[in-house]
Amino acid sequence: MEKIIDEKTQGNTLTLEPKTGNYRKLYIESYGCAMNFSDSEIVASILADQGYNTTNLLEDADLVLVNTCSIRDKAEQTVRKRLEKYNAVKRINPKMKVGVLGCMAERLKEKFLEEEKIVDLVVGPDAYKDIPNLLKEVEEGRDAVNVILSKEETYGDVQPVRLGGNGITAFVSITRGCDNMCTFCVVPFTRGRERSRDPQSILREIADLSERGYKEITLLGQNVDSYLWYGGGLKKDFKNASEMQRATATDFAKLLDMAASAFPKMRIRFSTSNPQDMHEEVLHVMAKHENICNHIHLPVQSGSTRILKEMNRQHTREEYIKLVDRIWEIIPGCSISQDMIVGFPTETEEDHKETLSLMEYVKYDFGYMYKYSERPGTMAARKMEDDVPEETKARRLTEIVDLQQKHSAYRTAEFLGKTVTVLIEKESKKNENEWSGRTEHNNVAVFPKENYKPGDFVKVKVTNCTTATLIGVAIGFSQSN
Numbered sequence: 001m002e003k004i005i006d007e008k009t010q011g012n013t014l015t016l017e018p019k020t021g022n023y024r025k026l027y028i029e030s031y032g033c034a035m036n037f038s039d040s041e042i043v044a045s046i047l048a049d050q051g052y053n054t055t056n057l058l059e060d061a062d063l064v065l066v067n068t069c070s071i072r073d074k075a076e077q078t079v080r081k082r083l084e085k086y087n088a089v090k091r092i093n094p095k096m097k098v099g100v101l102g103c104m105a106e107r108l109k110e111k112f113l114e115e116e117k118i119v120d121l122v123v124g125p126d127a128y129k130d131i132p133n134l135l136k137e138v139e140e141g142r143d144a145v146n147v148i149l150s151k152e153e154t155y156g157d158v159q160p161v162r163l164g165g166n167g168i169t170a171f172v173s174i175t176r177g178c179d180n181m182c183t184f185c186v187v188p189f190t191r192g193r194e195r196s197r198d199p200q201s202i203l204r205e206i207a208d209l210s211e212r213g214y215k216e217i218t219l220l221g222q223n224v225d226s227y228l229w230y231g232g233g234l235k236k237d238f239k240n241a242s243e244m245q246r247a248t249a250t251d252f253a254k255l256l257d258m259a260a261s262a263f264p265k266m267r268i269r270f271s272t273s274n275p276q277d278m279h280e281e282v283l284h285v286m287a288k289h290e291n292i293c294n295h296i297h298l299p300v301q302s303g304s305t306r307i308l309k310e311m312n313r314q315h316t317r318e319e320y321i322k323l324v325d326r327i328w329e330i331i332p333g334c335s336i337s338q339d340m341i342v343g344f345p346t347e348t349e350e351d352h353k354e355t356l357s358l359m360e361y362v363k364y365d366f367g368y369m370y371k372y373s374e375r376p377g378t379m380a381a382r383k384m385e386d387d388v389p390e391e392t393k394a395r396r397l398t399e400i401v402d403l404q405q406k407h408s409a410y411r412t413a414e415f416l417g418k419t420v421t422v423l424i425e426k427e428s429k430k431n432e433n434e435w436s437g438r439t440e441h442n443n444v445a446v447f448p449k450e451n452y453k454p455g456d457f458v459k460v461k462v463t464n465c466t467t468a469t470l471i472g473v474a475i476g477f478s479q480s481n
Contacts, residue, residue: 019048026052027061031079032069034220034271035191036102038171040067043101043128050132058089063097063135068104074373076104083118097138099123099131103190107377109145121145125176125191166425168215168455172205173197174255175221179235180274182301183312183379184341184372187222194235196227199250199258206263215423215455216267219259224270225277227252253281260289265480267423267440267457269293272339275300275323276314283330291480294331295365295442298324299339303358304351307344312379317358324362335411335441338367340400343393345372345384352396356403363407365441366468369400405467412443412465420445420470421478422460424452445470457481 026047030040043065044054055061064086068079079100086098099121100112106124120138123131127146134144177192178185206217221227230241230249241249250258260268268289273296286292298320302308305316315323327334340355371393374381420439428434428446435454436446446469447460457480464471 019053022048022051022053024050024052024062025055025060026063026065027055027058028065028067029082030067032067032103034171034218035173035222036067036069038173038220039102039125039128041171043067043131046128046131050135058086059093061096063099064089065099065101068100068102079104087118097121097135099134101125101128103186106190107186166454167213168423168425170209170214170217171220172202172209172217173220174202174224175227178222179226180223180276180314181312181379183310183384184301184344184375186375186378189377191222194223194226195233196229196235198232199229199255202255203258203262206259206266210263210266213455214266215457216269217259219256219268219270221272223272223274223277225252225273225279225282227255229255251279251281253279253285256282256292257285257289260285260292264289264291267291267293267480269295269442271297273298275320278323280326280330283327286334287331293440293442294333295335295337295440296327297337297339298327300358301339301341302344302347302351303355304347305354307347307351307354310346310384311341311344317354321358321361333441335365335443336362337442338362338364338369340367340369341372342369342396342400343372343388345380345387347372347388347396352399355400359400359403359407363410364404365411365443366408367404369397369404371397408467409465412467412470415439415443415462415470416465417462419459419461419475420472421480422447422458423480424454424456424458426454439470443470444468445472447472447474450474452477 026044028040028044030037052063058064066079066082068076083098083100090096090098097120098118100119101123102125105112105122109122112119112122121134121144123134123146130146134146137144175194175196177194178187179194181188209217226235228235228238228249228251230238230245238249256268256270268291275298278298286294300320301311301313303317305318308316324336327336342352342355372386372388374386420443422437422439422445424435424437426436428436431446433449434446435449435452436444439445445460445462447458452458452474457478458474459476459478460470460472461475462470462472
């Protein structure tokens, strides 16, 4: 579960300003992690040049695309229900074309096109530039599919159209694919081997966002810490690089330092990190730059070294704890969040207790916790029996969630009476007279609006808190403005 799935954003319909002269209408829905939502922006940019403007009315669409996720069975079932809805509309409007993008397209290509015949085109995560050609195939009456995984494609030359965002925060993809063959994860099979974007294309994208008034970016990848640019190609082939390529290679610490130095007014986050690949130099870069947020999402998945080995995680419990200690030595007060899977095959009660005790040690600020669900095609599905009873998984998940709630309350309470810097993102959902934004530690904070506006960095004194939210009053602008 390296990919964080924000349940509040699932199925969002993404729209942008219409482009003059475009008459065809695109309806695009996204499911899954931030990577999928970022990919939808790339697709919209490609199709804007093909005469498509976005719409949030399904019935108006000439082309309907759903960007899919295969990380959990729930996500796949949701997409199947949406495809049924699309096809009901298609019976009324037979000219409408329906396509599936992303990870589920990669995994279920034959089913969609040949067995179930519910879509017109199927496009894998590395084939978005081929969509115009695939649409021509569809218009000529043929099913169209391209799910070939690329060794090179990073979309570094496509300037994403920012869809449905707040104009303040944006994702910037820096890697695609993953080389970590965790036995529970389908990502390497749906997104291919790991490759990195040219750092100059990344810096150009950040510069464009800065010029357009964005205040915060998140450098995004399945595993940002293994970012490595040596002129292009797969990460695994770096061993064959020339001496010059090795000498001039850019790793994640260098990229982070370049971005923070070039754009000191831009607040920078990154996600997701992998414990085995996080080098200490990254921590020193974070400590060096005030505009890099003091928050690390550090998935652990289990507190049991035995289970970590079964998952093919390349770290032990002890190594993870050592890394956490080092983070706090170099960046005192840095917030750490987690991903956790309960009920992985062969997990015993003792393994579960190891997870609970690791949580007690770290006291994570927040986390994403799931019951294990077998994903077809993964090593665990092929070689391990899903042998933990469902009721046991449910009980263990409840215990982990309850403990995380306790730790989240503990962590937010640490800010009582302190002053934090908040980037205003939007109006509070619960109170139209309050702004909502995030701190550098990734806490949500709310406070009375007064004369501030979205995009402002504001100093906020924390007067109260819940398990997830800091509540306070503004005491002035931050120097970050």
